[in-house]
Amino acid sequence: MADIAQAPAAPSGLRRWFGEAKSLGAAGTIGLVLVGLVLAGVLIGPLVWQVDPAQQQLSQAMRGMSAAHPLGTDHLGRDLLARAMHGGRLSLVMGFGSVFAAMAAGVAIGATAAMRGGWIEAVLMRLIDSLLSIPGMVQAVILVAVIGRGIVPLIVALAIYSMPIFARVAHQTARQLMNSEYVLAAVAMGSGRLRLAFVHIVPNFAAPIITIASFRVGANLLTGAALNFFGLGAQAPSVEWGLMIAEGQRYSWQAPMLTLVPGLALMITTLGLNLLGDGVRHRLDPKTRNSL
Amino acid sequence: MNTRIGDIVPDLDNRTGSAPPHLSVRNLTTSFRVGGQWKKIVRDVSFDVMPGETLAIVGESGSGKSVTSLSVMRLLDPALSRIEGEVLLAGRDLLTLTERQMQGVRGNEVSMIFQEPMTSLNPITSIGRQISEALTIHRDISGREARREAIRILEKVRIPNAVSRYDEFPHQFSGGMRQRVMIAMALATKPRLLIADEPTTALDVTIQGQILNLIKILQEEEGMSVLFITHDMGVVAEVSDRCLVMYRGEMVESGRTADLFRRGEHPYTRALISAVPPLGSMANRALPVKFPVVDVETGKAQPAAEIRDTVDKSRTPVLAVRDLTMRFDITGGLLGRRRGAVHAVENVSFDLFQGETLSLVGESGCGKSTIGRSVMRLVTPQSGEIHLDGYEVMKLNHLDLRRMRRSIQMVFQDPFASLDPRMTVGAAVTEPYLIQKLGPAAEAREKAAGLLDRVGLSGDILHRYPHEFSGGQRQRIVIARALMLDPKVIVADEAVSALDVSVKAQVCNLLLDLQDSMGIAFLFISHDMAVVERVSHRVAVMYLGEIVEIGPRAAVFENPQHPYTIKLMSAVPVPDPARRGMKREVLPDEIMSPIRPVGYEPPERAYRKVSEGHFVQLS
Amino acid sequence: MTDVVQRLLQGCISVFILFTVVFFLIRLVPGDPAVLLAGPTASQETIELIRTQFGFDRPFVEQYALFLQNALHGDFGSSIRTQLPVMREILERLPYTAVLALVGMGVAVLLGVTGGVIAAIRRNSGADVVLTSTAVLAISVPSFWLALLLMNFFAVRLGWLPSYGAGTWRHFVLPAVVIAAAQVGLIMRVTRGSVIEVLSADYIRTARAKGASSARLMIHHALRGAIVPVITVICLQIGILFNGAVVTETVFNWPGIGRFLIDSVLARDYPAIQALVLVFGVIFILINLFSDMLNAVIDPRLRRAR
């Protein structure tokens, strides 16, 4: 009985973690709903509202809400609703894409460092430390300056700057796991290094990694949008929320909707992702339920 | 105190004595809110603690011992818990007091010592201030007086250099010293009642012996009552006048400790007692003996069956270790310069024969686990030779090393930690077979089912996960996994230490059975002398990385030669209430550190032969 | 103290590695600093002249060696954009960023720590829910957008506060609010988590068993114990605040190094970018060092000079 109480989270795969929204807690559930709504709007929305976000009509510039344009039009007379929905796609690709890449690279580096040890570990972790010695946004800005502008460089920059945290956690966890009895047991039964990595180590630090990732998506979404806002990322005619705010800011007196719509969209998405992150942590790590 | 022999639950009749009980608990029921529902964790517990008396509460893990003591102190979160019944301290019902009044009771009339000396002290306040805080809260004294008093108490609990150590912080103290600080803190206000919740569980035997003694001595000096919580029957016998047995949240039996040991009635009590035969009960026996296991439900005892001699000394030893040395470098600084080394294992040599159990004993950090790991080449020792079943372990390449591991397997201390939580039992048990490519998966499953059956688990558990099992079951699973490769040697590193007493006995018996039927050799690593005495053929005593004494079990236990061995033996609490009055000398010593500066070479050691196979290091 | 020196050295090595990487990466991307320096209508000859004059035609390694040599003499080159020595530009802007960062952080710490402690003490109460939600919300607001909104509302629409410049306290209000908003959420969450964790620590139970009152428990034991992670986060955030500075300064036209960075990047002002990498790195290291030292003062466990 006591043993069961001490047992960590149930082990049967991601599906079960996300299976019941109930287990995400109230905040997590709200987050799930928000993220779900945003995803629906961004993915399914354009199929329903089939208006070309790039279709300009100067004579219709900055009109208010109407049947033809439920959220009005922007400074070039483009449909704001369509732009908001299409813009989210790029924003989300940016957020999720960069985190996914960062996670893959970070876990690979961290796990390799922990498992190989020696100078490989020293070199890799020193590299990670140096990445960490510059604040994130500054790093992303500089990376963009170095790699060049555009959405792909932006995603790469975001990925590079969010990678160290994954590498650190992966490294730490993997090191702990390397000393854990079941990994020793696996070594003792003759497991090769690969088997160790893929069967015993990586799956077992999924929890902290996924928790970090779920917060990171929101953060990267915001950083990416800010960089787009400053003109360091995606370029028109691409549509992206940060970019829309940048384009609309000059007209915020005449047409506040131009910045309000993408800004709120960004905020709601990030809010949803953060709440979801809370829920995921709640779910994966009941011990820290109350911290952070 | 004219308690009748064989008192049964509840034990209310000892109020007939002259003095009223100091603490009197009546029908204590504690519930926790779990998932919105109130769940009774402790049910209807009643007991008395007389002035100057020690009452021990024993029971297995999770039986509600701590909850009972915390209920008495009202230290449970009131939002999540509910306490019913009466807790009368000198006639006053603590449960009816306001929180404010209760603050006046805590630390003043009743003090408490907790199990974990590591975490129970505030890490960022000096130990001196933590002690004087207890005084300033309850006494109207100046800071200077409090300091003087605190130093006095620190000296009393044998903290050397108390004056200079007053301003040090907990992390600068060893575990045993921290526990002494805890005791000092609890005793600073001279409480009438001390509650000690497993105060020695986290400590080494030698240190445990000192702490127990300290409590006894202080109790006599101050004349206080003690409520002592433990799961160790040896400790119970050593410290308590009376004893209360808890099982699954209820008290199942209580009475005078001596009576309980002699004729405890409840099956659970009997199971507990039979699982810890007193040290020395193995006198004049050469071979290991199984534990007489008592079924907790029925109370029926299985007689301890004789064990046949499984040791085959005619062949070459299955494992031979020569001059094994393992040092862990301590590096520091920017360039990772070596600053010294942990001499974890120094010049260790021993043989292990087929069917034999060699136990490694010694205090924490003396290098027992490191030997186990070296033998398996989980760490790479500096020097030495290891011959295992025909392999030159130290010279194997990567592939041969993996093949070598068919011959030797390991069972670890924590059965939960040694199973991958995300792997079904079936996958876990078949894994070694598949890794070593011994046959197809179907065969592996068949063999696994057979072995699980062998260790007393039905084969239909293959699809379940480790967390769905009890500790004992899990350890059986791990043993089954180790057996999958038909190893010649099993290294059992504290394999039974984490288990409850009754389960411990079962698992030990299982190991003996397996040795009997399969001729396995065990390298049995443990700090639990009672278990070691039961299961080993030979014993090696380690101190600071070296073997100081090695020999047949009977020789080492009955005729210890090395001073350290003698000290170790005498520190073991003996589950014999007759020794209640015995006291050992309380030394302020600590465990020595095996860290040596760069370039240190240990002196040459010589061994003296005491008798056939019994050697002792000459110092 | 050797500990401090060591950490400092370590940090410097990190920054050095990073700087080297940036130096070479910058030179690998297409783009011609000579053309930038020459200006829009310069002739090809002028550009060639500049190229040799500044050594852009030499191998990267040589340029790198040259840069290091100059840097050792305190010369980090001149900005392409403004032609002024970059270090002078940075040093003149740095105080603006520092003051803004400290004011913003001060507000955030005050609100965040108070809110976090209240939320932790009144865990699961209405106040907790409100505070925690505010924290999440604050973390989720894009700060450049918030800056725009505040600016549009208070400076442009209402005209209550100045819309640019850095002269008086009124200039600080909006940028500081934006910076605080970005930080307060995290600080509050960390404080809350840390206090809750400490409150459930064994040594708090020990103190209660001693008979300590709730107030004493909170002040002497819980808060002191809880403050370490909070300080770490705050100091980390001061470093990260330069993120915020980038955003806030740009939107509010604040003459600090954050805006200078954006301007330099947009103008591919490589000497400025290089120098900024160094400056940001050094600031970050110093702040982290300071945080460690501060924590060591509070937490004796961290004092050990290993």
Add this chain to the structure above:
Amino acid sequence: QENVLRVVVPSSIEAKIPSGTGPAFNQGLLRNVFETLTVVSPDQKLLPGLATDWSVSDDKLTWTFRLREGVSFTDGTPFDADAVVRNIDYIMAPENRIPSLDNLGPLSGARKVDDHTVELTTSVPFSGLPVRLAHTVASMVSPASYDEYGADIPREIASGTGPFMLESFELPDRIVMTRNPDYWGGAPEIDGIDFDFINDGQTRLAGLLSGQADMNFYLSPIDRPRVAGNPDFEVLSVPSIRAFVAHLPMGLPAMQDRKVREALNLAIDREALANFIFSGSATALDSSIGPGQIGYRAAHQLPYDPERAEELFAEAGWSKNSDGILEKDGERFPTLTYLASNGRYPGDDALAQAVSGYLTEAGVPTELRIEEFATFIEDARNTARDAGWVTQIAWGFASEGASMLCQVYVESNPLDFGGYDNPELETACAEIDATFETDARIRLIEETAAWVMDDYPAIFLLAPTYEVATSTAFTGLQLSSSEYHSFAGVAPAE
């Protein structure tokens, strides 16, 4: 302090002497401190400046300028022939890297004749020299400043002869000028000017509206209604010499066909752009040079005629496929990258967005690339020509049409962003420079501008009008088409 004018301006000054700075607007600000030998009046007439009159030698290679007497620099040293020679020598020296030197054409040297007479020589006959000397690049800086600061002079506060003098330069954003009490043209009434550099138009306007500033350069046209009806403010405007054009990448085979280039020009609705992007403060470009320039004459309007454009495309072999993208023999029209700067001229990036929208509509796949001006120029010079990018820019050369025509459409010139190559134009330019009779010269410019337009080397877009919002507390600001706005006459209103 009441008598100090506070001005918010859109870009920051990079160097403190006019020859060191690039953007015309900044050069224009410094014009209030440093003056030129000649000046062009707001109505495009060439007038005396620091030189009172000038003449050219018979071989047309040597110009003699008589200098104004009694003028001195604000550091007290006299303005004389030595000063002119010193300045010309400075800007001609390659190591000084003067960005806008090209504007002076074939100027080759200066020689002192007497204290108030200098001779300037050109390597070939160059009739445009007096007009070109009105460019800020030829501003007169005190020789004493050159002596004092040496190579650092672009970063230091030098002395000029103008109505104001530089007082301080505060990093990063503020320049303070004080009045020159001894100005030869009469000392200004105000005590000084504070210039604050603020990139964002909304912020600048907010500053004006809240009283933080007295003048806002420039007003974003869309914001005009916010100041318009307000009695505290007035909006001044001046047509600019600038011409927004988008250079077509002649390197692309598809662009070799004039029909394609014409079609692209017809696919743009200039009226709509002027009305909705510039809120009416711009006119459709009807010549290859801007209306504010000497030599401008309306050639013809470019109508918005998508049908005709489609026809022309069809004649050139391009027709829209099912995706609405032009195709020829199964091959898609090459994707154009439309390069533009951001915030350098009011409305530039919005214009770029809208134009690229029209191009896309016409079936030409277009990507946008909007950059900060410095990077924009680098890319326009290096990348755009090789990569075949369309480069949108608002040209505004030294008041004179020939200057623009002969630099941006002549192949060997680095500013020929489209790589347009037409030997006839080179001949025509040589002819213009060799024509010393003013009216004939202007006529030649007009003709050349007209036929260049008909060859469509670029998409000709708009001629913007500059609008400045000022507080009615000050009067007397004189705006100029070439952004040489003069603050000399600014005075507090009654």
